[in-house]
Amino acid sequence: MSSSEGLFSPGLISSTVAASFPDSYMIRPLERGDYAKGFLECLKVLSAVGDVTEEQFGERYDWMSQHGKGVHYHVVIEHEAQIVGTGALIVERKFIHNLGTIGHIEEIAIRKDQQGKMLGLKLIQTLGSIAVNVGCYKTTLGTSEANEPFYVKCGYQRDGGTMSQYY
Numbered sequence: 001m002s003s004s005e006g007l008f009s010p011g012l013i014s015s016t017v018a019a020s021f022p023d024s025y026m027i028r029p030l031e032r033g034d035y036a037k038g039f040l041e042c043l044k045v046l047s048a049v050g051d052v053t054e055e056q057f058g059e060r061y062d063w064m065s066q067h068g069k070g071v072h073y074h075v076v077i078e079h080e081a082q083i084v085g086t087g088a089l090i091v092e093r094k095f096i097h098n099l100g101t102i103g104h105i106e107e108i109a110i111r112k113d114q115q116g117k118m119l120g121l122k123l124i125q126t127l128g129s130i131a132v133n134v135g136c137y138k139t140t141l142g143t144s145e146a147n148e149p150f151y152v153k154c155g156y157q158r159d160g161g162t163m164s165q166y167y
């Protein structure tokens, strides 16, 4: 586990899941220095990222770190000083379901040349372990049909539909 300060306590990640990653791969909370290690490059396998400068990345990181505490849990997989995988758990505290806490799994990306090595599955297990440790009773996610078999392998099942409106 990295000694630098990250977005949240690394102790929230199950040590069993962290130890299941191959030797040269480390799972840990996102750090401010990860821009230089290709964090945004890694996310490009998922969607358009835009021209985000290091300063803009730092501002967003600082906002999450200061105002998003207890809500934003971004993790990265580091291999040979590069970010090769990332994902996020966003924690929602509700009034319904006895003040239930739900985790939303977001921004899952494994760098193209690292796909097919079970890193995605371990990444989802990592986020699941954080969800349990912060008190979520479930996690949900939205996916394309093409990725559905991956999430089924990770233990997810279809649970109604979702709708979106863009602004």
Ligand code: ACO
Pocket: 045, 046, 105, 106, 107, 108, 109, 110, 111, 114, 115, 116, 117, 118, 119, 120, 121, 122, 141, 142, 143, 144, 146, 147, 148, 149, 150, 153
């Ligand atoms: N279709 C069918 N099965 C799949 C798929 C797929 N698209 N992807 C993985 N699997 C299977 C694997 O074959 C493996 O099964 P096995 O145990 O029987 O061999 C199992 O799922 C685990 O696969 P991993 O090796 O852990 O998957 P990988 O590390 O390649 O990560 C991921 C999968 C995250 C979908 C990766 O391909 C990726 O980053 N894709 C591009 C970005 C993306 O689509 N992200 C998800 C967006 S949804 C969201 O963010 C909530």
